[in-house]
Amino acid sequence: DGGITQSPKYLFRKEGQNVTLSCEQNLNHDAMYWYRQDPGQGLRLIYYSQIVNDFQKGDIAEGYSVSREKKESFPLTVTSAQKNPTAFYLCASSSQRAGGFDEQFFGPGTRLTVL
Amino acid sequence: QKEVEQNSGPLSVPEGAIASLNCTYSDRVSQSFFWYRQYSGKSPELIMSIYSNGDKEDGRFTAQLNKASQYVSLLIRDSQPSDSATYLCAVKDSGYSTLTFGKGTMLLVSP
Numbered sequence: 237d238g239g240i241t242q243s244p245k246y247l248f249r250k251e252g253q254n255v256t257l258s259c260e261q262n263l264n265h266d267a268m269y270w271y272r273q274d275p276g277q278g279l280r281l282i283y284y285s286q287i288v289n290d291f292q293k294g295d296i297a298e299g300y301s302v303s304r305e306k307k308e309s310f311p312l313t314v315t316s317a318q319k320n321p322t323a324f325y326l327c328a329s330s331s332q333r334a335g336g337f338d339e340q341f342f343g344p345g346t347r348l349t350v351l
Numbered sequence: 352q353k354e355v356e357q358n359s360g361p362l363s364v365p366e367g368a369i370a371s372l373n374c375t376y377s378d379r380v381s382q383s384f385f386w387y388r389q390y391s392g393k394s395p396e397l398i399m400s401i402y403s404n405g406d407k408e409d410g411r412f413t414a415q416l417n418k419a420s421q422y423v424s425l426l427i428r429d430s431q432p433s434d435s436a437t438y439l440c441a442v443k444d445s446g447y448s449t450l451t452f453g454k455g456t457m458l459l460v461s462p
Contacts, residue, residue: 267448278355278439278452279395286448294449326394330448338383338448340441342394 239263240343242327247348249314249321257312257346259327266332268310269340272296273324285310286332314348322350353378355442357453365461370427372456374440377421383443384416384423389455390436399425430460 240261249255259268267286271279281294285304299318304310310329314321324347328340354377364370372386383402387395401407401414401423413426423442427434437455444451 269449271452276359276454278454280452281449284449332448338443339385339397339400340450341397342387345394 240329242343242346247346249350252316254313254315257325259310260308261329265329267330269328270312271326321348353451355440355451355453357440357456360457361459363459364430368430370430370458372425372438374423374453375421376442378445380445381442385441386425387439388436395439432460432462435460
């Protein structure tokens with residue numbers, strides 16, 4: 237059953253703590269993405285990776301870090317430097333094949349709340 | 352700065368009517384355009400993609416693209432209450448694999 241999984245579904249963090257959000261895909265997609273969505277807002281790109289061991293900053297990378305050690309996995313760490321981390325975090329992936337359309341598919345999301 | 356603009360709504364239509372959702376974009380060389388549906392509290396779901404000028408139909412959904420006017424739209428025929436959701440327009444950034452999203456239009460279909 238192919239798809240994208242994210243865990244946990246809900247996450248609570250105390251101020252000053254780092255937390256890591258998991259994203260796994262079994263679609264054999266090359267590219268993976270992390271977005272943040274705030275109430276009433278569109279999606280804003282945090283980081284993306286087109287290939288293992290390589291990633292690029294998106295529009296709002298400050299206070300976040302990522303790794304891409306395996307094709308299937310793209311974890312996101314929300315560090316204590318992120319001033320307003322409460323948001324809905326979405327992971328996506330796309331195939332990037334030649335002649336393809338780069339359609340992105342999303343996981344179910346992680347809702348992070350800072351206490 | 353790439354921009355994708357959508358009317359935030361809500362757009363209210365009666366059941367059975369045609370809902371028309373619009374989106375404009377600033378990157379003149381963009382080639383790929385996507386519509387996502389997002390139910391409250393859920394993640395976005397891809398419903399349509401379009402790459403060429405003109406219309407693309409899939410069931411009750413029709414995407415329309417006019418690159419000269421930098422305009423893309425989504426028509427939903429025979430709207431159902433289950434279509435009530437926020438619809439996000441996304442534009443592929445030229446030269447990159449990334450997308451720029453609009454803030455979404457909320458659609459409400461009343462029985």
